[in-house]
Amino acid sequence: MISRNKYTTILSLAKATKKRVEVDAKQKKVQDAKKKKVPASPVSKKSKSTASRRRKELIDRVRAKGQKTIEEAFQEMANASAKKRQRTMLNRLLDMTDSISFMYMSSNKNVMYLGEVIATLKESLNIPISQNEIVEHLEHLSKIAPDWCTISYSLDQKKLMKINHSFPVKNVLALIEIELVRTAPKSAGQSQPPQ
Structure with missing residues (x-):
């Protein structure tokens, strides 16, 4: 059976992941607006793309881990429910x-x-x-x-x-x-x- 603390942690992780997605979308809009205003030099463009790529990969890993944790919690709850029914x-x-x-x-x-x-x-x-x-x-x-x-x-x-x-x-x-x-x-x- 899933404990209340673990359930609360999972919910807060899901909320944080959702909030992070919203923040990332806003940041991307701001970055797109900046790119349109100031053309960057080829060297800075490359360093920005590398940093941006790393940030995106990190965000994707965090999202995947959060999704996996949520799926495991739901599976555990389903198993507990089936055992209780039996x-x-x-x-x-x-x-x-x-x-x-x-x-x-x-x-x-x-x-x-x-x-x-x-x-x-x-x-x-x-x-x-x-x-x-x-x-x-x-x-x-x-x-x-x-x-x-x-x-x-x-x-x-x-x-x-x-x-x-x-x-x-x-x-x-x-x-x-x-x-x-x-x-x-x-x-x-x-x-x-x-x-």
Whole structure:
């Protein structure tokens, strides 16, 4: 996660770069006006062009470095946002897994249409969640615990969700917990768990 100080530094660097571009444009206008008024000798013209070229190269390097810093900061923010979203999904899956298991056990089925599962989950969950999010959660669950939950298509091209009752739910919850630990943010005192 990007710290507030780093974010403030990046913003101030971006503002300074923008201001420098504006100042450079003004200086160029002034220099162009001076060139029109006083014709310079060939020797001074060469030294001015060398100094001008160096200044322009330096400005370009500073701009490139500032742009790179800004891009890195935005990439870091995007990665932090994606990790937070994944952790939220995994935390929701802990609750959803129990609901799914209860739903299948109470109906005495091991295969149900995904639409039925979504409707029941939407009613049973205490959080506002869309159908698309539930589908995304269920697909992620089928990737985490493929031995317990699989999603496939029926002959009439409707999605089905199959649950393996012989695979214990506590093992599914353990797999989700492992995934949660794996995606946990790194702190200074902790090492990354093996993958």
